[in-house]
Amino acid sequence: MTASGISVRDLSMSYDGVPILERVSIDIAFGTFCTIVGASGCGKSTFLRLLLGQERPSGGMILLDDAPIPHEPTPERGIVFQRYSIFPHLTVRENLLMAADFQGSPFLGRIFGARRRAAREAADALLEKVGLTAAADRYPAQLSGGMQQRVAIAQALTMKPKVLLMDEPFGALDPGVRADMQSLILEIWREQDMTVFMVTHDLQEAFRLGTRLIAFDKVRVDPQFPNAYGARITYDLPIDDVTEPPMDPDAGLALPDNRAEGAEIAC
Template identity: 65%
Template sequence: MIEVRNVWKEYGDQVVLERVNLRIEEGEFCSMIGASGCGKSTFLRLLLGQEAATRGEILLDGKPLPREPDAHRGVVFQRYSVFEHLSVVRNVMLGLELPHAKFTGRLFGARRRAARDEAVAMLERVGLGAALDKYPQQLSGGMQQRLAIAQALMMKPRVLLLDEPFGALDPGIRKDMHELLLGLWRESNLTIFMVTHDLKEGFTLGSRVLVFDKVRVDPQAPGAYGARITYNIPLDRSRASASSLHLAQAVVEHASRSAAALI
């Protein structure tokens, strides 16, 4: 579904990513981990279309990925990307209203009722069916992140991009969010890319773990080299034993410590 061919990303003299190559099938859940500053979020922005690769190309179904965000790619950030002045249900309806209401920004009559029914169904799926008329400031952090996920899924994207979506949540709430996300992933056959600094979270959720690391570092020119995907670990939990998962996790932990020491 997605093919990344020899992608580089540079900002002036600063090389962030170099020679990134990847092939991802539809329906995979890719956890992206690595030391801070090694290009994970930059790669996510390339997939979103928010930024363009300096060299190389990213293909979706064999065609160049559009150079701007579209309905095929939903995104959820660590900071709750919701509209404070809109109710919960209006936040989720907004994605359906804007493309079809260019002048007023609203739908009316039967189309509006249908959009609301669809939004309510989505909110019930993420456990917010009892909070339809509340405003984001009246919700807990976990509930706001559920709302952000509902927003992203409302447009039925093929690819969901998550940038540390649970980093600000308490451990108990994070566990609930993990279960929610895995359930939605299995139901909808989404292709997911998730940036996380939590190794356990990456291995718990992902069907594939991608480790970003700088393999070359010049102390005299710290920006001369970029990061690559140094480990690409598929996780088949139907066959993998706990010991094999533990071994893969130990390899990644060692790589992450080495990268942090170099940087």
């Protein structure tokens, strides 16, 4: 029972009778950088959507600071998706002004005058932090994938969320760009007081960034009926050294032999 942080109790989720997650329970302390790995279809993204409140769990609950999270997205939980995270009809700077617009003007959805100038300054400061000052007046379609994700991260930060959720945010980026983005997100996480959940396919990335790594996998597999059981958390590793990945990250997470091959198919 944490005083502050996220507590997941007996969470389960199924779609049309097919269980995806089974009785997942975990406590995550405030300020953790939690990376989430697992085979495709093993419920990583589902877990993230439940944390976001985008979907309602079939059972169990999620507590944020000891209060159940609302079943819809709220400003205290920011999100960065792999794609479609930023508004295509707005320039980069306008994207970062949206939060201030929403807070400051319930009916017009747009603030003016001195308040807008103040918001603009804050937005420009954020843009400088993520290295996008030169692109402030460009539209998302004119930016590279890495730049778009920088905007998405900066935009999520405009609300100063307690929890930042990221669903494979760097999955579509080139390796070099990805390394830059990893450094950027680490830097931001250290500066801002927040808990980060990041789903990734890349084990190296999971070890490099996370202070805690959780892996989703199916504990029980019925070979005749692969969808019979949902996934649970199979590994929960605290990572002490956040900068250096272990020599062989895959070894630490190798699946038990009898399921090593079947896992991908099962999930």
